Amino acid sequence: MIAELAIAPGKLAEKISAHLELGIGNKKVCCKSLEKCVRGMMPNIDELNKSISAYTKYVAEKQRHDANVYNMTQKRELENEQRRQRGEPLMSFDDIKRLKGPQLQTKSGIEIDKEVESFLLSADTESTATPSRHQRAAI
Numbered sequence: 306m307i308a309e310l311a312i313a314p315g316k317l318a319e320k321i322s323a324h325l326e327l328g329i330g331n332k333k334v335c336c337k338s339l340e341k342c343v344r345g346m347m348p349n350i351d352e353l354n355k356s357i358s359a360y361t362k363y364v365a366e367k368q369r370h371d372a373n374v375y376n377m378t379q380k381r382e383l384e385n386e387q388r389r390q391r392g393e394p395l396m397s398f399d400d401i402k403r404l405k406g407p408q409l410q411t412k413s414g415i416e417i418d419k420e421v422e423s424f425l426l427s428a429d430t431e432s433t434a435t436p437s438r439h440q441r442a443a444i
Contacts, residue, residue, distance in 0.1 A: 359410040366407035377401050 378401055385395045 363407055363409045370404070370406045374401060374404060377404075 378398065381396060381398060381401060388395055
């Protein structure tokens with residue numbers, strides 16, 4: 306096979322790049338094929354752009370949330386230090402820990418809790434993996 310590639314490198318290159326031809330001469334079929342491929346990719350690119358913008362928004366909100374939690378923790382530590390010096394009971398960090406962080410938007414644009422999303426994914430996986438009654442009867 307390597308010998309064949311060494312003998313006829315032009316034919317291999319033609320086969321590999323056949324879908325990239327621009328339709329010069331009698332290769333108009335390839336042009337239609339390339340155009341069809343590009344048109345087929347357009348919806349995927351639009352979805353990718355939406356996902357990228359949603360992720361960028363999530364990262365910015367996550368950084369803002371993390372900075373807010375850090376600042377609140379620092380203030381609580383200072384306040385607890387002052388309370389300790391006065392002999393008062395310390396304040397808990399539970400309210401800071403319970404703050405909900407930002408959520409990444411899903412494909413449909415609806416924010417879904419991670420637990421619900423994992424449940425939906427597992428249910429979808431189960432329905433795909435488990436054959437239906439009709440399929441089992443046929444087996």
